[in-house]
Amino acid sequence: MSEPNKYQLILLREATMHLEETNVSPYLTLRYLLTKKPAGFQAEFRRIFESYYGLNSGGLTEAFKNRYFDLLFGLEIQDHDDPHTRILAELYEIPRRKGDKALQCSFVSKLVAIHDESYPIFDRHVSDFFGISVPSNWSLDFRIAGFMENLKHLRNTYQCWSEDSEFQKILLTLKQRHPYLNGCTTPRIADFLVWTVGHNKLGSTPARAVK
Numbered sequence: 001m002s003e004p005n006k007y008q009l010i011l012l013r014e015a016t017m018h019l020e021e022t023n024v025s026p027y028l029t030l031r032y033l034l035t036k037k038p039a040g041f042q043a044e045f046r047r048i049f050e051s052y053y054g055l056n057s058g059g060l061t062e063a064f065k066n067r068y069f070d071l072l073f074g075l076e077i078q079d080h081d082d083p084h085t086r087i088l089a090e091l092y093e094i095p096r097r098k099g100d101k102a103l104q105c106s107f108v109s110k111l112v113a114i115h116d117e118s119y120p121i122f123d124r125h126v127s128d129f130f131g132i133s134v135p136s137n138w139s140l141d142f143r144i145a146g147f148m149e150n151l152k153h154l155r156n157t158y159q160c161w162s163e164d165s166e167f168q169k170i171l172l173t174l175k176q177r178h179p180y181l182n183g184c185t186t187p188r189i190a191d192f193l194v195w196t197v198g199h200n201k202l203g204s205t206p207a208r209a210v211k
Helices: 006-015 021-036 041-053 062-074 084-092 105-113 124-130 140-162 165-177 179-183 186-199
Strands: none
Touching: 006 165, 006 186, 021 041, 021 179, 021 186, 041 062, 062 084, 062 105, 084 105, 084 140, 124 140, 124 186, 140 165, 140 186, 165 179, 165 186
16 A cells, blocks of 8 residues: 555646546436435436446346346445455356356446445556556456455555545645535545546556656
8 A cells, every 4th residue: 555656646637637527427426326216216327327337338248237237236335345256256157248258347346336435446447557457367266356456455545545645635626626526535536537547548657667
């Protein structure tokens, strides 16, 4: 666990200039729907979630998506719980359209994180920013365990960032520019910033490699 390095801070500051309300507003709507649960909310939630997080790509079948949302709507997280492992293992058994199986780490991280903002999101932009990845070889248990170590690293890193004075200045600037972010926790705002770095291609070298 460490504070953001100089290169990371440069990219995160630059990201504050690129993050748009349209990048965040679907997420805020999803959080509202899941928290308030208005009548018939599940269909609208699913429509927005699938579009926002790209579930309509990646070769996912309707069987996969149906089970995915069953798990999402039924999830209850207890303190110090590990909701990822069992969901990853179950969804792994549902083949993609081309008949193969895949460990859907990014989608499962988003399933859990929409319930609890203390859990980080993992995607290709996070992987590139920190220079970490999901193990592609060995057993399913080994690969899931490696992914869980990545999530632990991210969670601890974002916690450390929240206590860093330079990162706090970045947060203040961002919230002044985008007041709607005041309703989000620091880990989720960190997710948005890291996503913005990758989405806008603000850096190409893994940030952890720069001292």
